[in-house]
Each structure stands twice: as structure tokens, then as C-alpha cells.
Amino acid sequence: MITRHQLPVEAFAALASGGGGPAVVEHLRGVQYSKHLMLLQVTATEARKRDPASPEIAAFLAALKLLTKVQETDQDAFGWLFGLPHIGAWAHDCLQREDQGLPPDFGYLASAAAAAGVRAGVPFELDAPVRDGTVAFPGLGHFDGIDGQPWVRLRSDGERLAVGALPAMPCAALVPDDGAAEPVACWHGTPVARVTAGGRTWSVLLEDTDRYLDLFGRPTAAALTAAEAGNWRTRLQGAWEVLVRHHRWAADSIAAGVSVLVPLTVRSGADMESATTPAAFGAIATSWPPDPVIMAEMLVHEFQHLKLCGLLDMVPLTQPCDELVYAPWRTDPRPASGLLQGVYAHLGIARFWNVQRQAETEPDEIFRAEVMFERWRSTIGPSTATLMRTGCLTEDGIRFVSMLGNEGRRLKSEPVPADATAVATDVALDHWLTWQLSHMAVAAADVAGLAAAYQRGEPPQECAPPEVRVEGETRKVNSSVRAELLRMRYLEPRRSREQGVAETPGLSAADELLLSGQAAAAVQAYRNEILAAAEPQPEAWIGLAHAARGLGQAPYLPALATRLPVVFDVHACLITQGVRSDPLELAAWFG
């Protein structure tokens, strides 16, 4: 009798608090193994409906036979293959293609089975697909130089493998490339990094060619040169030392759960990018990290996503729900499921920086770590409250988010220096104000009603409360130099000090006053900027609300702090009627 995977409540609680040691990760990996076999069966059912004489189906059925042999002979080799994120990504693609009425890539299983056969040392003979002159051995590498044919015959006696007309190679030599192996003709082992620190070793493939791990919505790097692979090994070694020395809670779990890194090509002008997907447990995609600490943070961050994806395969935490909400780490509105992923990742990030701020020795690095800790720990409470409010959580989801919130409160109780808190608060406030003006739409009729009431001198309370909803893009708000300089204060403190704010291109006089700490003067300058412009000025309104917050008390503060999109739209409505209202008087009118 087949049972279902179960998760002990202790493991659930450990994951909910942002942790989950190697034993919990092994549990998640076991579920992925079963998931991959389950999805394989979907594709096998589809294959058996088709012509067994076609090359794709013949290769697939031969692969199933080989896999049966591998499983009987060497369970480790079979387990290795069905633990690979390559298989998860392929199986996921097969399911999606089937759902779209498209034929799955049956042939890939022949390549995968051959890789397991080589690893297990079992004899086999089957055809594998050739793409661009190469035949893939997922998780191991690929052969090239096989031109002009869609399929190639693979023959192995368990000791040596012959690929078409190429000379037979010892199976033992067909391994990933650790940078020190002897070259094998036409064989390109997938680069592998084996990093060691404090007696702990982590082995991770640098997957640069597998077509199914190119699914992160970002361009993957071209096949790595030996020098590039060496650079990645060095950077991984540095990050691993950071993790093992200071973040053992994360290091051991990452080593147990992450087997593949997919190098991405950074887009021009973009920050470092990283990604995971529920389809490929164990794989993290990332562009080149600027330093070992940021790489360590990225690994913690992305591994949080992987753990949550693994848990979600077992237990639904959210249910279908249309509401979009604010996520303090994104510029776009997010569904509850996205907010849950984000807050879980940022719980890991906050835990990382809480330790890292003790580990750093240079003042600027300590400051960066303190601000990062404050910035991200402060998002946990409000984000978990939002999740609870949406009603989009399942019963297990409510338990999970409740425990996650408890961990957030524990982190929030840690002391942080006032200067770091001030910078983090400024950045968070600017982000929240910008998001409100970008995405909170106010019903036009309500805006018109309020504008008319203002002109008649009636109190706004006589109008019905305006209807506000979240939308993709409500108003065009340009990325501001002000926000960039705010972030530079902690991401690049030295540059921020040296550069200052005076005469920065794109920075308004009001922004300059705000960034110089002259809140009262900044309020007046933003007010003048808004009054002098013929068109609505969202960036100036954001600056005005930001500066006003620094004054403590003022009659216009409550509306700017809590109803900025409404005040902005009423002001814009008045402009269209030829009325140039004073932004501070208008905000004060709202009370």
C-alpha cells in the first residue's frame, strides 16, 4: 500500500522559523524524489499512447528499461538522478507541454538514463537525442562533435561507453569537471565547485548547458570557460567560508539541499539578479555576485525560497485569491502567495544580517550590515499582518505565518544603532510612498466629489470615503535619484560620503534639502515645486510626504502619511479645473 509523505510538526515549526537543518532538508529532498517519479509516470502514460516505433518513444521506453536496471543495481545512482533539479525541470516541462496539447521531450529521458547508467556502471544500449552536435548526460556533462544526425547510439558494457562512431571512453572518466581532471576527447564535464571550510565540504554543479535549467526568465551565461569556472569556484569558496564560519544554521542545510548553481548573464544596468523556481528544487540561478558576503546572503535568500517551495509541494499554505498587496522588497503589487515567498526569504536575510553585523570588522561594512538587518527585519511584522488580513491563507498557512511572525518579533527585539535605524527607516518610507503613488488607484468619482467639496469649503467628512484599489500601474512614477542616494548611504557609505548630494544630476533642490536633513525647508521647497508645475508631480509629492514625516507634528501630516494617493489625485483634479491649490493646505483640509 502506498502512503503519502508526512511532515513532522517539529520540521514544520523549524521551517516556519526560517530554519530547518539537514535532516529537514533531506525530508524535503525525499518528497522531491517521489514528485519526480510521479511526474515521470505522467509522461510514461502519455508515451504509451503513442507509436512505439517512433524514435522518441523507442528512446523513452528504452530509457525506462535502463532505469529499472539501474534501480535494481545501484540505488544510489538512481537516487542521484531523481534528486537532480534537471529531472524536476524536465518533468515539469513535460507536464506543462502535455497540458498545452504539445508533445513532451521524450528523448531527454534517454540522456538522463544514460547518465545514471554510466554512473552505475551497468551495460546498456539506446539512442539519445543530439542537439547542436552535442549529446547531454544531465548532471555529468556532454559530448560534442556529433554532427549531422538527430539521434546517436550509445553503447556501454558497464566499463566503457561508445557514443556513435567516437572512440569508446572509460565510464569512470565521464564525470563533472572539477578543474583538475585529465581531458577526455569530446567530453565536457559540467563544471563543479567543491568548496571546503571548517571541515565542511559543499559540492555544487555550475550548470551552464542544460536546456531545462534555462527556465529562470533571465539569460543564462554561455558555456563557462575554464577561467570563468575558476572565478565561480573562488567566489563560492569565499561565500562558503562566510557561511560556515558565521552562519552554520544555513550552511549545513544549503550543502544538503543545493546541488546546482545556474550562472546568469547580468542585464546591462541591472543589479545582481538571482532566482529559484518550484520546478527545480536544488537549483539556484544567479548573476555574478559582487563579493563573497553578498553571495552568501544570496544563497541564504534563495535557499529560503527553495525550502518553502519544497514545503508547498507537501502542504498548501495559500489558497487562490485575487487580492494584490504591498511587498516592501518589490516595486510591483504581489499576490498573497508571492508575499509569503518574499517574507520567508527576508526572514532568512534578516537572520543572516543579524549575525553578519557581529562578524564584520570594517566600520562601513558593519554599518551596511546594521542597516540591512533593520531594513529587512522591519518588514516581517507588517507583511505577516497583511497575509493574515487577506484571508488567503489555509489553516496550515495561518500556523506557518504565525510562527514566522514570532521569529520576526524575536529579531525585532534586538538593539540596532540609531544611525542605522534612521537610514533604514528613510529607505523604507521612500519605498512605501513610491509604491502607493504607483499602484493605489482612487475612484475618479470620489476624487471629483472631494475636489468639489474642497472648492465649496466643506469638510471632506461629508463625502463618502474614497474607494481605493491596487492596480498594476496607476501613475507613472519615475525612478528617483533621491531613492538611489538613500540606498547608497548604506550600500556604498564611502561613496555616499565623498559624493555628497550637492549638484547631483537629477536631484531637485527640495531633494537636496531632504537628504541634507533639513526637513522643514524641504517641505517648503517641495510645496513650491508642486505649485510652480503645470502638471502633477508625483516625485515631488513623495518627497513632500517623506519630508513632512520628519517634522513630527503638522496639520498636513496625517493625510500625507495615510492618504497620499487621494490627496495627490484631488490636487491633480483641481489642476484640470484651473485651480492651483496649495498642497499643504489641501492635505491639512483632509485632517
Add this chain to the structure above:
Amino acid sequence: MTVQVLESAIPDLRAVPVDRLAELGGAVLANSIDLYRQRLQESSLPLNSFSSSI
């Protein structure tokens, strides 16, 4: 009474030979696969992160 384990939608196939999967067929796997499909519809997109940019 406290629940000690959470039951998942994924069948435990760790002890099942690959050539026996077809025999499980219908009831055992179909329901789990339907649940998995449903989850994919809700959250199949990659989770992209933009480190330190916000």
C-alpha cells in the same frame, strides 16, 4: 489533541520500483497529480529576486 504530522499530497514512492509505477496508475497517482497541477497554476512562475536593489 495536537496533530503530530502533516499529511502531504505527494505519494511516498521511495520504495517503489520504477517499472511498477504504471501499476499504481489511476487512483493513487491521479489525485496527487491533479493537486500538483492545481498548485502549478497558482505558483509556477520563477521567483526572481533583485538583491539589494530596493
